[in-house]
Amino acid sequence: MGPYGPENGFCATILSQYDPQLLDRFKLEMSYGIERFFLLSYCLACCWPGLGAKSELRIVRQWPELEFVFPNEQAYREATDKRYYVPGNSVPIDVDVHHRQGDQKSRIFITIPRFDEGRPMTLGTVDDTGRVSAYPDYSWHENQGQNCNGFTSVFRIAIDECNRLWAMDTGKIGDKDYCPPKIVAFDLTTDNVVYTHIVNASSYIPTSLFITPVVDVRKRGTDCSDTYVYVADVSGFGILVVDVARNRSWRITHRLMFPYPSRGTFTIDGQSFDLMDGILGMALSPLRNNGIDRDLYFHALASTTENVVPTSLLRNESYLHDSNADPQSIKVFAEERPNQAAAEAMDRNGIMYFGLMEPPSIWCWNAATEFSPRNFHQLAVNRETLQFASGVKVVNNLKGEQELWVLTSSFQRVMTDTLSSNRINFRIHAEKIKALIENSPCKNSPKERHGSHRYHANLITPSRGYKSGTYKYGAVSYL
Ligand SMILES: *[C@@H]1O[C@H](CO)[C@@H](O)[C@H](O)[C@H]1NC(C)=O
Numbered sequence: 001m002g003p004y005g006p007e008n009g010f011c012a013t014i015l016s017q018y019d020p021q022l023l024d025r026f027k028l029e030m031s032y033g034i035e036r037f038f039l040l041s042y043c044l045a046c047c048w049p050g051l052g053a054k055s056e057l058r059i060v061r062q063w064p065e066l067e068f069v070f071p072n073e074q075a076y077r078e079a080t081d082k083r084y085y086v087p088g089n090s091v092p093i094d095v096d097v098h099h100r101q102g103d104q105k106s107r108i109f110i111t112i113p114r115f116d117e118g119r120p121m122t123l124g125t126v127d128d129t130g131r132v133s134a135y136p137d138y139s140w141h142e143n144q145g146q147n148c149n150g151f152t153s154v155f156r157i158a159i160d161e162c163n164r165l166w167a168m169d170t171g172k173i174g175d176k177d178y179c180p181p182k183i184v185a186f187d188l189t190t191d192n193v194v195y196t197h198i199v200n201a202s203s204y205i206p207t208s209l210f211i212t213p214v215v216d217v218r219k220r221g222t223d224c225s226d227t228y229v230y231v232a233d234v235s236g237f238g239i240l241v242v243d244v245a246r247n248r249s250w251r252i253t254h255r256l257m258f259p260y261p262s263r264g265t266f267t268i269d270g271q272s273f274d275l276m277d278g279i280l281g282m283a284l285s286p287l288r289n290n291g292i293d294r295d296l297y298f299h300a301l302a303s304t305t306e307n308v309v310p311t312s313l314l315r316n317e318s319y320l321h322d323s324n325a326d327p328q329s330i331k332v333f334a335e336e337r338p339n340q341a342a343a344e345a346m347d348r349n350g351i352m353y354f355g356l357m358e359p360p361s362i363w364c365w366n367a368a369t370e371f372s373p374r375n376f377h378q379l380a381v382n383r384e385t386l387q388f389a390s391g392v393k394v395v396n397n398l399k400g401e402q403e404l405w406v407l408t409s410s411f412q413r414v415m416t417d418t419l420s421s422n423r424i425n426f427r428i429h430a431e432k433i434k435a436l437i438e439n440s441p442c443k444n445s446p447k448e449r450h451g452s453h454r455y456h457a458n459l460i461t462p463s464r465g466y467k468s469g470t471y472k473y474g475a476v477s478y479l
């Protein structure tokens with residue numbers, strides 16, 4: 001029945017041809033990074049023609065449609081009866097990975113937002129055969145908005161350097177409000193909740209949809225209490241700032257967080273759709289200015305621009321209400337991408353990674369250089385496998401190496417209602433960053449080039465026509 005059903009036996013046969021001792025040593029060696037996932041992908045390559053399609057990223061998992069592990073037969077039947085599970089409806093959006101010490105397997109997490117009915121779980125882990133199990137367990141997911149203790153709908157997640165997984169729950173299914181938005185953090189060693197923040201009604205508006213969290217930890221030794229989470233409000237056009245230590249949050253809005261009508265049409269693989277999504281992609285720079293600040297890079301989905309704001313401003317609840325605030329505190333780069341990008345991420349050396357819609361591809365940009373197509377370097381391109389990169393993450397493995405993980409989907413088929421389980425629609429890709437950027441100018445990080453303060457974000461000049469004087473930030477409507 002499953003996509004891997006009959007092929008499983010074939011793969012097992014292939015794997016059984018390896019000397020078991022050799023295989024064990026192989027596995028042990030591979031257990032510290034993405035390699036542990038590739039034994040299977042190698043095996044699956046035998047089963048799936050086209051899997052080996054050339055791309056500089058390796059495919060770790062792929063699905064025509066998602067398959068789920070239910071805790072028992074009754075839960076499965078109930079989910080099916082109530083249309084909490086409709087086969088083929090689930091669309092994964094984000095990926096993150098947690099590498100674990102010892103003989104514990106690394107875990108791949110994916111999110112499945114509830115744009116609509118039929119998604120039995122909204123956050124899960126993916127097993128070796130690609131089946132999704134609810135995280136932390138099914139009881140968090142079966143409520144489907146009927147009570148607010150568990151998850152209602154999760155778009156994206158973030159794993160931080162303190163071994164915590166942050167999940168932002170929008171509280172909505174489709175357009176319907178069920179619960180207040182909330183952010184939950186789990187300790188990945190115990191899978192216990194270590195923090196919950198329910199967003200106060202004063203910090204969102206009816207159209208708010210909190211979809212992308214990024215976590216800013218200022219670690220002191222092992223103390224992780226100084227943590228802020230910034231969350232993109234894709235249709236309220238703002239950023240939610242969560243001050244974890246004080247358990248408070250506030251929302252900031254700005255014109256650069258809105259979509260651009262001229263960029264609201266997307267064309268992928270010959271299919272087009274309109275989507276006026278605002279701020280979606282967000283990436284945090286490494287600590288700069290002697291370790292006291294970070295920049296937050298962000299862009300709207302329906303845009304080709306990239307913007308940047310020092311996090312010190314976001315963290316100051318009153319700053320943007322100050323009429324003496326510098327109008328250039330939130331900046332847009334002068335040059336633009338050739339077409340739209342969804343998710344983005346930045347590594348510890350200040351290299352940004354993002355996908356482009358056309359051609360479907362993954363790129364890097366060195367933040368020490370001008371934000372310009374001249375300085376965007378293509379790392380992988382594939383018309384079929386790299387469509388719509390909605391999840392982009394930099395993951396640290398246990399050897400201290402950085403890995404790039406990307407979730408792609410044929411989102412154009414989702415939007416045009418032409419999804420078919422006869423072809424692969426969703427893929428997770430990964431590669432070590434060192435290997436990926438080996439032959440690209442992104443290899444020379446900002447630090448190596450200029451010292452940590454020479455980020456191009458610091459060199460943006462005020463837009464023409466602006467004369468100094470008082471200024472009002474964030475007004476959205478007035479007349
Ligand atoms: C934070 O506030 C929420 C209400 O928004 C409350 O339920 C939660 O217990 C608080 N968390 C901490 C760690 O104080």
Ligand SMILES: *[C@@H]1O[C@H](CO)[C@@H](O)[C@H](O)[C@H]1NC(C)=O
Pocket residue numbers: 200201202203
């Ligand atoms: C929470 O929201 C309510 C209603 O908007 C407001 O009256 C209250 O002051 C807010 N509380 C905090 C802590 O911001």
Ligand SMILES: *[C@@H]1O[C@H](CO)[C@@H](O)[C@H](O)[C@H]1NC(C)=O
Pocket residue numbers: 316317318319320322325
């Ligand atoms: C926050 O912003 C306000 C208004 O501009 C300013 O007076 C205050 O000094 C800032 N606080 C910090 C900690 O920077």
